[in-house]
Amino acid sequence: MQIEVYRMTADGDTLTISLEAVCDSFSSLLWDIEYYQCGSFEVYIAANPENLSIFQTGRIIGRDDDSQHFGIIESVQIDTDAENGDYLTVRGRFLMCLLERRIIHPTYNVTAAKAYSEIVRNAVTLNAIQQNNRRIPGLSLGTVSGTCWEQTATLQVSYENLMEWVYTFCEKIGGTANIRLVKNSGETYKMVFDLSEGTDRSITQDDEPHIIFSDAYSNLLSFSYASDSAITRNFAYIYGHGEGSWRKHTTYCVGDEPAYLSRYELYVDAKDISEEEQVEGVTVPIPEERYIELLKSRGSEKLIDPKTASESEIAANSTQYIYNRDYFVGDYVTVEHKRFGMIQPKIQLIGMIESYDQNGRSLTPTFRKE
Incomplete structure (x- = not known):
């Protein structure tokens, strides 16, 4: 695996991107791909005049074995040490950070x-x-x-x-x-x-080959699971334009209305949603039924599901399932720990930290329950 460095040359509103250098002699690499947020990377490499000229902020980092993810260098740190040598720590996020x-x-x-x-x-x-x-x-x-x-x-x-x-x-x-x-x-x-x-590769479907991480298959090295319902919000009262009893409002929930101990309410202030819109350059009022739908849409954005997280370390060198060939970040898989009788039939892989250093390659995934 090699690191690719791309130069970005700007000329007004025109940008030219070209390959500047290829590097395979780094000390370590962290490649953190995230599904629901911007991923990041870190390269630890010897500091010398050549590397200083190559790894500059604003340049793009890629890998010759990954055609989907590219990062932009946001920081470069130099550390000198007479005993251990001089090193650069190059950090950044993937290109979504431009937005x-x-x-x-x-x-x-x-x-x-x-x-x-x-x-x-x-x-x-x-x-x-x-x-x-x-x-x-x-x-x-x-x-x-x-x-x-x-x-x-x-x-x-x-x-x-x-x-x-x-x-x-x-x-x-x-x-x-x-x-x-x-x-x-x-x-x-x-x-x-x-x-x-992402693709569903769990045991709950039969269209794709099943991906199962299990201590029984020796491809699940460590496992932890946590659930927290304290931040749950599943029923929203949304208030838009107007004052007092004249203020336009509605409610929103997913599916059947929750009740009793299963009901977690939330107030949503949506005064910023205008009652007017531009149609062919003319300002016209939004019909009330469509305005109510806008309020419901805002409410749906604010609901919070119970927080669950599952962190594991899986076998990076397993020949049973190969990361970025048999499964990818965003896919649904099955995770089980037979010794404790725990199984998560369908759980989403929402992040993967891929690490390379002197000890070899490791994979640290983050899962989240559907």
Whole structure:
């Protein structure tokens, strides 16, 4: 496995990305892929004039065995030590962090039901691709895959951080977003924004081969599981425009209305949702039934499920299942610990820290219950 370093050359609103160097002599590498948030990386490498000239902030880091994930160098730290040698610590996040540089402005209104894929792609286009001064040079729309992105919604949003807002919707519907490099016809690259969905590989389905991590198969080295219901919120009271008893309001929950000890209520202040919209340059009122749907959509974003987390260490060199060939971050798998009689038939792999150092390669996944 080799590290690739790409140079970004800006000329106004034009960006040229080209391969600068390839490196295979690093001391350690952490490659942290996350499904519902921006991933990160860290490279620990000898400090010398050549590496100092290669690993610079603003450049892009990739791997020759990973065509989906690329990071941008955000910090470079030099540590000198007469006994142990001089080292660079190079850190950054994956390219989705570029969207963190934009907010949603002006107000983005979706008053007629649209697919989530269209909503998110439109928001990225309006705030990071289309407007000249706000463009992220070199960024374009890529592919959409997964049925979760076909779900529809209405909404109104303004001034939210674009990256955080995108991941909020990813977590809501079970999809993910990513920015990767794609080679142009020459020796340059462009950035594309993709939407996708993980695959169910658990024992609860029969369309895909089952992926089972178990102490019985010697591919589950350690296991922990935690559940916390203290932050649960499953019933929302949403209040929009107006004052006192005239204030427009509604409620929202998923499925049947919870009751008694299973009911966890939440107040949502949605005064920022305007009762008007622009139609062909003319300001018109939003019909009340559509405004109520906007309130419900805001309420759905604020509900909080019980918090569960499962952390494990799995066998990195297992020939039974190979990471990024047989299963990927975002997939649903099965995890069991037969010695304690615990089984999670369908649990999502939401993060994977891949580590390389003098001790070899290790995989530390993070799972979350469906």
